[in-house]
Amino acid sequence: MSDTWSKADLHIHSNHSDGLAKIPEIMQHVQDNTDLRVIAITDHNTIEGALFAKSIEDLYDIEVVVGEEISSKSGHVIGLFLEEYIPPGLSVAETISRISEQGGIAMIPHPFSNQGVFGPFGMNAFGSAINDLAFHALEVYNSMPFLVYANKVAAKMFAGGQGIAATGGSDAHVLQGIGKGYTVFRGETAADLRASIDKLETRAEGGNGGLSVALRYAFGIPRIHRQRSLNWERCKVANR
Numbered sequence: 001m002s003d004t005w006s007k008a009d010l011h012i013h014s015n016h017s018d019g020l021a022k023i024p025e026i027m028q029h030v031q032d033n034t035d036l037r038v039i040a041i042t043d044h045n046t047i048e049g050a051l052f053a054k055s056i057e058d059l060y061d062i063e064v065v066v067g068e069e070i071s072s073k074s075g076h077v078i079g080l081f082l083e084e085y086i087p088p089g090l091s092v093a094e095t096i097s098r099i100s101e102q103g104g105i106a107m108i109p110h111p112f113s114n115q116g117v118f119g120p121f122g123m124n125a126f127g128s129a130i131n132d133l134a135f136h137a138l139e140v141y142n143s144m145p146f147l148v149y150a151n152k153v154a155a156k157m158f159a160g161g162q163g164i165a166a167t168g169g170s171d172a173h174v175l176q177g178i179g180k181g182y183t184v185f186r187g188e189t190a191a192d193l194r195a196s197i198d199k200l201e202t203r204a205e206g207g208n209g210g211l212s213v214a215l216r217y218a219f220g221i222p223r224i225h226r227q228r229s230l231n232w233e234r235c236k237v238a239n240r
Ligand SMILES: [Zn+2]
Pocket: 069, 076, 109, 110, 115, 239, 240
């Protein structure tokens, strides 16, 4: 068993949905400015950018996981290790089973945010859902600047373990946000990451990057809105 532990950012948006950076810019930035070994591109309701990133990963020293942040009827669900696109608008349970059917990992991002499956007051819903919903991982840490409280709730609800893996992600929509939240896993490769999630040994870490990243977002908001309107069909039911 490997003694090496590595970092993966499992929640990144590109300009294929409402992120501002193009895929090659993201790859170059991660390689030059972070110590991430693996990244997941998780655009809203499309895997187009993720497939593109996967197709050029050989040019860089990082591995890509094909992901999608799917707008289910009652909140966002992220599929990781996907091969096929999953449409928005399905129930959470159906979305999760579509992810599982193709061998992917179902992760609930920002579970207690407004767009989260359980919502800001969803502690009770979470309690019953862990028995009913077959998701594999919970995003215990999301680095978006305004999710401090939602992260605290997620960390507390996760504390019992519950048989699900803990992940962290940045939810970056700008280059500077990438890696501000991440998942620590055993090994170095995407396959190692997957095994580490299956063994429930991953952990979530990060800091939101402080004022500089918050300011990047503040100044980026008009561009993020414009990008969202460019990809309206994908992003209309999405935020974060
Ligand atoms: Zn989201």
